[in-house]
Amino acid sequence: MRLERAMLVYNKDWLEMKRNWQIVAPILIVPLIMTVILPLILFLVPSILGTSGFNVPQSLLDRLPPNLSQEIAGMGPLQSMIYIFAVYFFAPFFLIIPLMASSVLASDSFAGEKDRKTIEALLATPIEDSEMLLGKILVSFIPSILVTFLAFAAYAVVVNVAAFSLFDGRILLPNLLWLILIFGVTPCVALAGIGVTVIVSTRVKGFREAQQISALLVLPILLLIFGEIAGALFFGPTMLALLIVVFAVVDVVVFWVGMKLFRREEIIAKHS
Amino acid sequence: MLTIETRALTRRFNGFTAVDGLSFGVEEGEIFGLLGPNGAGKTTTLRLLSCLISPTSGGATVGGLDVLKDQSAIRKSIGILTESPSLYERLTAVENLEFFARAYGMSDRGAISQRIREVLEFFQLWERRQDKVATFSKGMKQKLALARALVHKPPILLLDEPTSGLDPEASKLIRDMVGRLGNLESRTIILSTHRLEDAEKLCRRVMIIDRGVSRVMGTVDDLRRKMGAVPRIEITLASASPAYAGALKRVEGVEGVEAAGGGLRLSVATKDTDGTAPRVIATLIGAGAAVREARIALPSLEEAYLSLIKEAGQ
Numbered sequence: 325m326r327l328e329r330a331m332l333v334y335n336k337d338w339l340e341m342k343r344n345w346q347i348v349a350p351i352l353i354v355p356l357i358m359t360v361i362l363p364l365i366l367f368l369v370p371s372i373l374g375t376s377g378f379n380v381p382q383s384l385l386d387r388l389p390p391n392l393s394q395e396i397a398g399m400g401p402l403q404s405m406i407y408i409f410a411v412y413f414f415a416p417f418f419l420i421i422p423l424m425a426s427s428v429l430a431s432d433s434f435a436g437e438k439d440r441k442t443i444e445a446l447l448a449t450p451i452e453d454s455e456m457l458l459g460k461i462l463v464s465f466i467p468s469i470l471v472t473f474l475a476f477a478a479y480a481v482v483v484n485v486a487a488f489s490l491f492d493g494r495i496l497l498p499n500l501l502w503l504i505l506i507f508g509v510t511p512c513v514a515l516a517g518i519g520v521t522v523i524v525s526t527r528v529k530g531f532r533e534a535q536q537i538s539a540l541l542v543l544p545i546l547l548l549i550f551g552e553i554a555g556a557l558f559f560g561p562t563m564l565a566l567l568i569v570v571f572a573v574v575d576v577v578v579f580w581v582g583m584k585l586f587r588r589e590e591i592i593a594k595h596s
Numbered sequence: 597m598l599t600i601e602t603r604a605l606t607r608r609f610n611g612f613t614a615v616d617g618l619s620f621g622v623e624e625g626e627i628f629g630l631l632g633p634n635g636a637g638k639t640t641t642l643r644l645l646s647c648l649i650s651p652t653s654g655g656a657t658v659g660g661l662d663v664l665k666d667q668s669a670i671r672k673s674i675g676i677l678t679e680s681p682s683l684y685e686r687l688t689a690v691e692n693l694e695f696f697a698r699a700y701g702m703s704d705r706g707a708i709s710q711r712i713r714e715v716l717e718f719f720q721l722w723e724r725r726q727d728k729v730a731t732f733s734k735g736m737k738q739k740l741a742l743a744r745a746l747v748h749k750p751p752i753l754l755l756d757e758p759t760s761g762l763d764p765e766a767s768k769l770i771r772d773m774v775g776r777l778g779n780l781e782s783r784t785i786i787l788s789t790h791r792l793e794d795a796e797k798l799c800r801r802v803m804i805i806d807r808g809v810s811r812v813m814g815t816v817d818d819l820r821r822k823m824g825a826v827p828r829i830e831i832t833l834a835s836a837s838p839a840y841a842g843a844l845k846r847v848e849g850v851e852g853v854e855a856a857g858g859g860l861r862l863s864v865a866t867k868d869t870d871g872t873a874p875r876v877i878a879t880l881i882g883a884g885a886a887v888r889e890a891r892i893a894l895p896s897l898e899e900a901y902l903s904l905i906k907e908a909g910q
Contacts (some may be wrong), residue, residue: 444678
């Protein structure tokens with residue numbers, strides 16, 4: 325497998341996709357909602373409705389990991405709530421950003437070529453299966469992960485600016501956990517999800533079918549989020565390191581399975 | 597020397613046999629026609645030869661390479677025009693060709709640019725090189741798809757219905773270009789078509805397939821003969837007489853005479869037009885006929901083809 329051949333597929337697809345607003349829009353809209361709108365709601369609602377009624381429920385406080393409880397010790401109710409949500413509970417949402425941002429790109433990878441009847445000429449080239457698969461994965465992965473990094477930067481700015489007066493000028497983000505999450509866990513999770521979607525895209529008849537199936541991939545991430553809110557999981561350094569290892573293995577397995585399942589003949593048969 | 601050779605090439609899909617035991621050979625530099633109605637198995641045959649699908653049984657070699665063992669090497673050596681143009685509509689003509697040139701292994705930037713210019717000029721698309729393919733007409737897309745098939749200078753071209761869906765003017769243009777391609781760079785071409793005109797004008801030999809089975813194969817003239825269509829000498833006279841047809845029936849080599857236009861037009865069936873025509877003319881002049889015009893009419897391939905397909909249907 326030669327990387328430059330995979331990048332050839334990547335460059336061609338990216339050139340085509342960036343001229344298609346139907347594909348580019350979801351990459352931008354999802355992060356915008358997550359990074360600007362969510363924290364703004366968190367900060368603006370108390371200021372509009374007044375701060376007196378905002379107390380962190382005791383049941384939630386009871387389920388917090390000990391080190392987080394220590395971090396919020398001494399904070400007022402509003403500060404505690406904003407800190408818990410902005411610095412802790414919102415973190416796993418950033419695992420969803422690359423998956424949602426890439427769902428259109430990854431679903432379009434092979435299924436879109438089938439829909440547009442360009443797949444046969446591509447499959448007739450001597451580009452190897454692994455090069456084609458990697459190129460298609462990268463064209464979904466690179467833009468969506470870059471958008472995630474930018475979204476994190478924007479989120480950190482929004483949170484710090486909004487929290488500036490409330491926390492007496494303290495900079496809340498980034499912290500170590502967020503850095504591990506964004507630059508370690510998120511790429512591994514995104515790669516696995518994108519890999520699965522690209523494989524699905526090779527095996528379905530068209531883009532819509534691929535996208536419907538790929539939407540299910542967000543469910544495991546939602547389970548992580550609910551697990552965290554329910555107190556069953558804690559995104560501490562150990563948990564994040566474990567996720568990185570697990571998903572790195574999953575990435576390799578997904579690519580291997582993708583290679584095993586990649587059959588030009590079946591792709592052509594589904595296209596015809 | 598055979599550049600392409602198939603041996604009992606067979607492909608089945610879930611119990612349906614799309615290609616059934618095809619055996620044929622294509623010589624180097626030849627334009628070989630694969631002729632048949634829609635659903636005959638032409639596209640499947642080209643997909644088998646381009647290693648997009650594998651045979652269920654039988655085999656084939658392309659440029660001396662086995663379709664089962666040397667798929668990557670075969671892909672490098674062929675240029676394929678697929679059933680639909682298969683072009684990236686949001687990319688420009690140059691961007692499309694650049695991608696495929698590199699995909700087929702070209703790496704030198706200067707050589708790629710030079711080659712793209714050559715093929716775009718050949719297909720009269722150079723002026724539109726920076727336009728997105730989405731803005732092209734159907735005929736222009738087909739020309740660009742042909743340019744794509746040629747961009748890496750493949751010795752073998754597989755063309756699937758190159759004039760399908762085009763208006764007569766665009767069809768003629770594409771046909772002329774394919775004909776010129778055959779003379780360039782010693783290319784071996786397999787042309788799949790259901791248009792007899794394409795096969796008749798471009799191919800030295802054709803194979804007619806129907807429902808995956810080879811019905812007949814040979815030169816276009818061979819096919820006409822094999823399928824029982826007899827060449828004719830068409831004669832126009834200045835004046836009519838029943839005696840003329842009677843005299844012609846006794847001429848050596850004449851198989852039948854039909855009169856039309858009140859006896860002013862005679863149609864003489866013969867297998868040996870070159871040998872029989874001088875005797876026919878001499879007999880008519882000897883009988884006192886004034887011959888205005890005489891020409892040899894070969895039966896059309898269409899006639900032969902339709903009779904064959906009808907026969908196969910029965």
